[in-house]
Every structure is written in C-alpha cells, then in structure tokens.
Amino acid sequence: MEDKLKKFIQRSKTEFNREEPRPDLFDKIMENMDTEQTPLVAGKKLISTRMNWLAVAASLALLISCCWFLFYSNKPIYIQNTQVASGPIITTKNQAIITNEISSTSTAGKEQDIQIEKGTNNKTDQTPVAQLKSKNNRTAIPSNERLPAILQSNSLTAHKPIQSIITDEPKVNEQIAETSNSDQKISLQSNVTSNDPAPSMTQNPTMANQVSRMPEGAKIIASLPVANSSKSESLQKSKKSEDLAEEDTEQDNSLQSTIKKGIFGFLSKNAKKLTGNTLSIKNSDNGDYTVLALHYKNDKIEISKDINLGSFGE
Amino acid sequence: MHLVDRVKQRDHKAYKELYDLYAKPMYNLCFRFLNHHDDANDVLQESFIKIFENIGQLNNKELLSAWIKRICTNTAIQALKQNKKLKFDELDDQPTMINLHDEDEIIHEEEYQQNLDLVYDAIQKLPDRYRVVFTMHVMEEYSHEEISKMLGIVSGTSRSQYLRAKQKLIEIIKKNKHHGRQIEKIYSAI
Numbered sequence: 001m002e003d004k005l006k007k008f009i010q011r012s013k014t015e016f017n018r019e020e021p022r023p024d025l026f027d028k029i030m031e032n033m034d035t036e037q038t039p040l041v042a043g044k045k046l047i048s049t050r051m052n053w054l055a056v057a058a059s060l061a062l063l064i065s066c067c068w069f070l071f072y073s074n075k076p077i078y079i080q081n082t083q084v085a086s087g088p089i090i091t092t093k094n095q096a097i098i099t100n101e102i103s104s105t106s107t108a109g110k111e112q113d114i115q116i117e118k119g120t121n122n123k124t125d126q127t128p129v130a131q132l133k134s135k136n137n138r139t140a141i142p143s144n145e146r147l148p149a150i151l152q153s154n155s156l157t158a159h160k161p162i163q164s165i166i167t168d169e170p171k172v173n174e175q176i177a178e179t180s181n182s183d184q185k186i187s188l189q190s191n192v193t194s195n196d197p198a199p200s201m202t203q204n205p206t207m208a209n210q211v212s213r214m215p216e217g218a219k220i221i222a223s224l225p226v227a228n229s230s231k232s233e234s235l236q237k238s239k240k241s242e243d244l245a246e247e248d249t250e251q252d253n254s255l256q257s258t259i260k261k262g263i264f265g266f267l268s269k270n271a272k273k274l275t276g277n278t279l280s281i282k283n284s285d286n287g288d289y290t291v292l293a294l295h296y297k298n299d300k301i302e303i304s305k306d307i308n309l310g311s312f313g314e
Numbered sequence: 315m316h317l318v319d320r321v322k323q324r325d326h327k328a329y330k331e332l333y334d335l336y337a338k339p340m341y342n343l344c345f346r347f348l349n350h351h352d353d354a355n356d357v358l359q360e361s362f363i364k365i366f367e368n369i370g371q372l373n374n375k376e377l378l379s380a381w382i383k384r385i386c387t388n389t390a391i392q393a394l395k396q397n398k399k400l401k402f403d404e405l406d407d408q409p410t411m412i413n414l415h416d417e418d419e420i421i422h423e424e425e426y427q428q429n430l431d432l433v434y435d436a437i438q439k440l441p442d443r444y445r446v447v448f449t450m451h452v453m454e455e456y457s458h459e460e461i462s463k464m465l466g467i468v469s470g471t472s473r474s475q476y477l478r479a480k481q482k483l484i485e486i487i488k489k490n491k492h493h494g495r496q497i498e499k500i501y502s503a504i
Contacts, residue, residue, distance in 0.1 A: 005480060006452050009433065013453060016434060021341040022355050026333050029362045030326075 056296070059271060063281075066263045070256065264292060318375045321366065329366060336379075337362075340386045346449040347390035349438055357393050361386040383454065391464060394442065429487065436486040444479035451476050 009016065264281075271281040282293040292307045317335075320328030340361065344354040364385050372381055440448060446465070450456045451472070458476070462469040 003480075005433075005483070009452050010455065012430065015430060016346075016437075016453065017339050017342040018434070019338075019342050019345045019351070019354070021337050021358055025337070025355060025359055026330065026362075029333070029359055029366070030329070032359070032363055033366055 052298075059267070063267060066267075070260055070263075267292075316375055318369065318372060318378055321369050332365075333362060336382050340382065343383065343386050343449075343454065344390050346437065346453060347387070347394060347446055349442070349445065353393060353397075357390050358386070361389045364389065387450070387454065387456075387464065391446070394446065432487050432490050433483075436483050436490065439486050440479055440482055444475060444482055447472055447475040448479035448483070 267281045282295075294303070294305045294307065296303045317328055317332055321332055337358065341354060341358050344357045344361070345351065348354050348357060361382075365382055368385075372378065437445060437448065447461060450461045450464070451458065456464070458469045458472040461467075461472040465472070
C-alpha cells in the first residue's frame with residue numbers, strides 16, 4: 001500500500017521547519033571555537049589531536065610501568081648459603097621476654113643447645129607485645145659457652161635446622177616460638193636429621209598452637225646440629241657468603257641505578273616530542289636523590305607534580 | 315571560491331554564510347529529535363562547532379548538505395542517549411501489524427494538507443523512540459539500514475518502530491481531529 005502520509009510529509013517538508021534557533025547562537029559558536037588556528041588541511045587536525053592523546057596515554061603508561069618495575073618488583077635478596085638463625089628474637093602471644101641463654105654444650109650429641117626461657121609476665125591470654133632481644137656477639141665468641149656467630153645474627157631467615165625441645169614436654173620434637181608482632185614472624189624449626197629448610201610458622205599452624213599452649217615457665221631448648229670442631233669453618237663460610245651477598249647487592253643496585261637513569265633520561269628528553277609539547281618531564285638527579293618534575297598542559301588543564309623517587313639503589 | 319574552501323581558509327564571513335544557510339533546517343532537525351528548544355540549541359551549537367572544526371575532512375563539496383545533516387543527526391542521537399531518553403525494548407523487535415483502516419479514514423492528501431498543524435503537533439507527541447525513527451525515515455529520508463546503524467539497532471527494529479510510530483501518529487491525529495470537530499460544534503452552537 002502506498003504510504004501517503006510519508007509522501008505528504010516529504011512533499012511539505014519545508015512547512016515543517018517552523019522553529020528558529022536562538023539569535024545569539026552563532027556568536028556563541030564563534031566564542032567556543034579557536035579561530036586563530038592555521039587553515040585546515042584535510043584530516044590533519046583530527047589525526048594530530050588523536051595522536052597527541054595517544055602519545056600522552058602511552059607516555060603515562062610507560063612511566064607508570066617503569067615506576068612499578070623499579071619500586072615494586074624488588075624482591076628481597078636471600079642469602080642461601082648463610083647458616084643464620086634468629087636466636088633470641090622469640091616471643092609468644094603473651095608479653096613474653098624470651099632471653100637467650102646458652103646452655104652447656106652437648107658434646108656427646110654434638111649439638112649445642114639454645115635455652116629460651118619465658119619472661120616474667122607469662123599470662124598467655126594477654127595482649128601481645130613482641131620484644132626483640134638480640135645480641136651481636138660476632139667479635140667475642142667463647143668457643144664452648146656461646147652460640148656460633150651465625151646463630152646470633154639479626155637476620156630473620158633460618159635456613160639451618162634447629163632442634164628445640166620444651167623441657168616440660170620432652171616428647172615434643174618440634175616447637176615453634178613466634179613473635180606475635182605481625183611484621184616479624186620468626187620460626188625455629190627443629191629437625192636434626194633432615195636438611196630441609198625450616199618451614200615458617202605460617203606454613204604450619206599446628207606449631208603455633210603448640211606455642212600458645214606452652215605452660216608457664218616452660219623452656220624451649222633449641223639444639224643445633226653443629227659440631228664444635230667445625231665452628232671455625234662455619235664462621236669462615238658465613239663471612240664469605242656475606243661478602244658474596246654484599247657484592248651481589250651492589251651489582252643489583254648499580255644495575256637498577258643504570259636502568260633508572262636510562263629510562264628517566266629518555267623520558268625527560270622525549271616527553272615533549274612524544275606528547276606534542278603538552279607533557280614535560282624533568283629529571284633532576286644530583287647523585288643522592290632523583291626527582292621527576294612532571295608538567296602537563298593543554299588547552300583545558302594544567303597539572304604540575306614533583307615525584308621524589310629517593311636515591312638510586314635503595 | 316566555493317563556500318567550503320572559504321570556510322577551510324577560516325574566512326569569518328564564510329562561517330556566517332554557512333551558518334545562515336543551514337542553521338534553520340538543522341535546528342528543526344534537532345528539535346524533532348529532542349523535542350526541547352534548549353536541548354536543540356545546545357545540540358545545534360555543538361554540531362556547528364564540529365562542522366567548522368572538521369570541515370577540512372570534507373573532500374567532496376557536493377556532499378556538504380548530507381555531511382552537515384549527518385553530523386547534526388549523530389550529535390542529536392548522542393544527546394538523546396546521554397539523557398537516557400532513547401531506549402529500545404526487546405518488544406520493539408517483534409513485527410507489528412498496523413491497522414490500515416485507520417489510515418483510510420484520513421487518506422486524502424487534501425485532508426492532510428488541511429490538517430498540517432495536526433500532523434505537526436502529532437509528531438511532537440510521539441514517544442521518543444517512535445519520533446526519532448519516524449523523523450529519520452520520513453523527514454530526513456534515511457533508509458532503515460542507515461537508521462539501524464546510526465542508532466545501534468537491527469533494521470527490523472527500525473521498521474517495526476516506524477510502523478508503530480505511524481499507527482500512533484494516525485491515532486493522535488484522529489483524536490485531535492475529533493476533538494477539534496467537537497470544539498467547532500460547541501462554538502457553532504454558541
């Protein structure tokens with residue numbers, strides 16, 4: 001069927017244009033236009049605007065990813081060969097001060113015992129306060145009365161198995177004492193025969209339960225399967241490994257520093273080119289610290305921000 | 315020199331000429347879409363800014379009218395979508411049966427001509443989605459395929475919306491016409 005309504009409207013279209021725009025609309029249009037620009041060439045302006053935004057977006061993405069890479073991907077360096085145990089840094093959920101008392105060495109079993117006693121306030125349900133007591137006695141180590149230096153280091157990693165025994169419960173082979181401070185979880189793992197690395201408290205929740213069930217005045221004796229005769233050798237090994245670790249750290253720091261300088265230098269030089277004079281990045285590095293001064297300006301907004309990146313290699 | 319070339323050279327007189335030439339029809343287009351004068355003015359302003367800033371992309375001068383109309387249409391649709399006035403339901407996709415007898419009652423063009431105001435008012439009273447599709451198809455002469463692309467709907471929806479819009483339009487015209495006759499009778503009786 002013929003669409004007469006449609007035909008009628010199309011034929012009398014001009015009669016349907018009855019409305020008038022506001023008289024001042026043209027002036028408003030001119031006000032909102034940037035008429036001082038150069039004559040338009042087909043396609044050029046739109047593309048350049050898009051390219052500007054793409055360049056800004058790309059630059060920011062690159063900057064953010066670089067910052068993330070440099071500051072958040074730093075994994076802690078573990079010294080695998082160092083036989084280090086945190087000796088006296090043990091508290092339970094109660095306000096326990098566990099002192100490091102070195103018991104007499106057991107030469108027959110070729111094990112050296114660490115006796116850890118609870119402090120004066122032994123109520124297990126009280127608010128946890130972790131007190132760390134450590135002694136760095138690397139220089140003066142009596143041969144038979146004290147722990148080897150490697151046990152008295154402040155490092156929080158324990159790679160050497162330590163056997164601990166609760167004197168009130170002699171059948172228990174493994175006991176763990178943990179600092180309840182959330183930032184410092186230290187575990188002592190005992191396993192005389194096995195050479196496996198010690199699992200942490202978080203890996204074995206039953207150990208934590210055992211500690212919380214420790215009676216008042218309980219003593220934890222941790223035994224270390226280190227022979228007296230090999231103490232000097234282990235000392236030398238530990239020193240060597242520490243030296244190696246320091247060298248590795250220095251190398252990593254210098255590499256980081258080089259990467260940082262390269263990336264930030266590149267960004268500083270090319271930011272304006274990449275973003276069409278909208279983004280400028282100034283890299284001020286006086287050796288001790290690095291500050292990136294970001295400045296973004298276009299027709300509508302202007303943003304300035306200084307980002308202190310701290311010192312290289314830290 | 316052609317008007318388009320002068321506008322490309324940022325001739326202020328050419329801007330004004332181009333605006334005077336197209337402002338009224340484009341304003342009416344925007345008004346038919348938005349059904350609100352302030353919104354139509356805003357859309358027309360935004361459209362002309364786009365036209366002046368992007369006229370460098372127009373290579374074929376013969377297509378100036380179509381190009382301007384397209385920019386205004388797209389800007390108006392964008393404004394409608396931003397105001398969440400343009401929503402098409404799933405029911406809109408279903409085929410519509412139109413009662414052709416309704417149209418038979420006002421079939422003579424003379425009668426349409428006499429009732430131009432009625433038709434004009436009836437278009438404004440249509441729901442947004444009907445009015446937009448009807449305006450695009452009848453007034454701006456876009457095909458259903460073009461309408462479906464611009465609105466982001468399937469062409470079947472565009473067709474069904476058009477038929478429903480037409481049906482609704484005839485209903486409104488009939489209603490107003492009947493109401494008008496009743497008023498005439500009342501006045502004549504007085």
